Amino acid sequence: MDRWHYPRHKLCDYILQGMQQGLLERVTFFAPRKRGKTQFITRDVIPACDKIDVLPIYIDFWSDKDSPQNAFIDAVTTTLESRRNMFSKILAKLKFTPAVSSSGVTVKAEANAMSSQRPTLHSVFDALNTHDTPILLLLDEVQHLATSADYANFTAALRSFMTARSDNKIKAIFTGSSQEGLNKLFKNTKAPFYDASQTIPFPQLDRDFVVHQLGVFKSVTGGRELDEELAFSIFTQQQFHPARFSEMLKFMALEGIYDIQVGFDEHDQRYLLNERSEFAKSIEQLNPLDKILLKLLAKDWNKGLYTDETKSVLESELGKRPSNPLIGAALTRLAEQDLIYNESRGVWLVADPSLKSFMSEK
Numbered sequence: 001m002d003r004w005h006y007p008r009h010k011l012c013d014y015i016l017q018g019m020q021q022g023l024l025e026r027v028t029f030f031a032p033r034k035r036g037k038t039q040f041i042t043r044d045v046i047p048a049c050d051k052i053d054v055l056p057i058y059i060d061f062w063s064d065k066d067s068p069q070n071a072f073i074d075a076v077t078t079t080l081e082s083r084r085n086m087f088s089k090i091l092a093k094l095k096f097t098p099a100v101s102s103s104g105v106t107v108k109a110e111a112n113a114m115s116s117q118r119p120t121l122h123s124v125f126d127a128l129n130t131h132d133t134p135i136l137l138l139l140d141e142v143q144h145l146a147t148s149a150d151y152a153n154f155t156a157a158l159r160s161f162m163t164a165r166s167d168n169k170i171k172a173i174f175t176g177s178s179q180e181g182l183n184k185l186f187k188n189t190k191a192p193f194y195d196a197s198q199t200i201p202f203p204q205l206d207r208d209f210v211v212h213q214l215g216v217f218k219s220v221t222g223g224r225e226l227d228e229e230l231a232f233s234i235f236t237q238q239q240f241h242p243a244r245f246s247e248m249l250k251f252m253a254l255e256g257i258y259d260i261q262v263g264f265d266e267h268d269q270r271y272l273l274n275e276r277s278e279f280a281k282s283i284e285q286l287n288p289l290d291k292i293l294l295k296l297l298a299k300d301w302n303k304g305l306y307t308d309e310t311k312s313v314l315e316s317e318l319g320k321r322p323s324n325p326l327i328g329a330a331l332t333r334l335a336e337q338d339l340i341y342n343e344s345r346g347v348w349l350v351a352d353p354s355l356k357s358f359m360s361e362k
Contacts, residue, residue: 003219004246005043006036006212011203012044016052019136019171026162028142028174029202030182032352034243037175037202041138045173054134054171055079061144068145069121069154076124121154125161128170137162137172143181145192155185155192163196172197179341179351204240207232217249226260234264239353244271279358282339289330292317297340298350298359305331305348 018024031037042058049056057079064071119127128135145155162170174197176182185193210232218225238244248271252263283291292314293305303309306324315321322330331348334340339355340348350356 002043003216004213004250005039006205006209006242008036008040008044008203011040012048015173015200016045016048016054019134020052022168024171024198025168026172026174026197028176028182028186028197028199030176030179030199031202032354033177034241035202036205036242037177038140040202041140041173041175045136045138049136054136055131056136056138058138058140060140062141065144068151070118072154072158073118073121073124076128077119080127121157125157128161129165132169134169134171137170139172139174141176142174142185143176143178146181146184152192159192159196175202178338179343180335180338183342205242206240209242210235210245213246213249217253220253221258224258226258231260234260237264238268239357241354244268247271275354276358279355282337283359286334287330288318289314289322289326290334293327293330294334294339294350295359297348298356304346 015024015027018027029037038060046056046058057076059072059075061068061071064074145151162172174182174186174193183191185191186197186199187194207228211228214226214228214231234248235245238248248263248267251267252258252260255263255266257263257266283294286294296305296310296313301310305327311321311327314327331340331342335342335348338351341351343349350359
């Protein structure tokens with residue numbers, strides 16, 4: 001058990017109880033990377049499912065970026081194999097034989113071998129449909145399905161599989177780190193999962209998280225206490241970034257630093273140097289119009305992106321006045337790189353709060 005993990009029992013209970021009561025079928029939530037989504041799924045939801053006789057199947061669509069379908073098939077077969085005593089008949093039906101080492105531990109097969117033993121998508125769907133108890137599909141980084149037209153057939157088949165059963169025993173949680181990608185899957189009227197999921201907020205962590213982490217710090221350092229008010233102030237300055245705060249405390253415990261302000265100054269200086277270096281590289285690759293639009297959005301520009309006032313600002317920076325199609329194309333490029341997303345008609349926001357802060361300073 002990871003003592004640093006902060007459990008989100010309330011959110012977990014809200015989702016699972018809602019599904020058990022027939023109030024929720026599929027839910028979607030978004031948060032930027034490293035905000036705790038995967039930890040919530042793997043360390044809160046999956047253990048909770050085991051207690052209520054629900055089969056959780058975790059699928060990370062980044063585990064095989066070239067083939068989300070294979071990522072799905074492999075995740076299902078691996079889950080069933082891990083519970084072979086319960087699903088031996090289903091595995092036999094799939095004719096799935098995992099690669100096993102001499103020690104009896106499942107190992108990753110070579111690509112060709114895996115292809116030869118991998119069940120078909122239809123057979124996986126069929127096998128899951130024969131399972132009587134509820135199934136919860138945990139679909140992580142689901143926005144990847146929107147990155148290529150090549151994934152359209154699999155995406156359509158996945159939706160059909162989840163929505164076809166009259167007993168509603170196939171539930172799902174969709175998670176993603178790209179708001180624009182999720183919009184393409186769920187919000188647009190022509191989106192493959194339009195009207196097939198309910199979006200719920202992934203709550204920002206608060207003071208309780210800080211208190212929990214300070215308690216862990218005290219435990220691992222033999223009773224060293226840190227100032228709660230200052231710690232929460234620092235967490236706020238870190239824009240409520242749980243991984244960043246936890247890594248800072250781990251760094252302090254390892255280095256024997258017991259003044260949280262000193263730990264913050266030393267750790268975050270290194271953290272920000274790395275983060276800003278990555279941001280700078282991303283921005284450097286943008287063309288001039290894209291850079292200026294991103295900067296305006298980071299500063300909460302509210303004049304409308306196609307207005308004469310906005311075009312005058314762009315003209316003063318670029319030396320020429322951009323047309324509406326050029327502005328639209330720039331916004332599309334920024335969205336495709338997950339730098340911005342379309343919150344509502346005509347309203348674009350910077351996707352990452354840290355990037356927004358960086359651009360505002362520049």
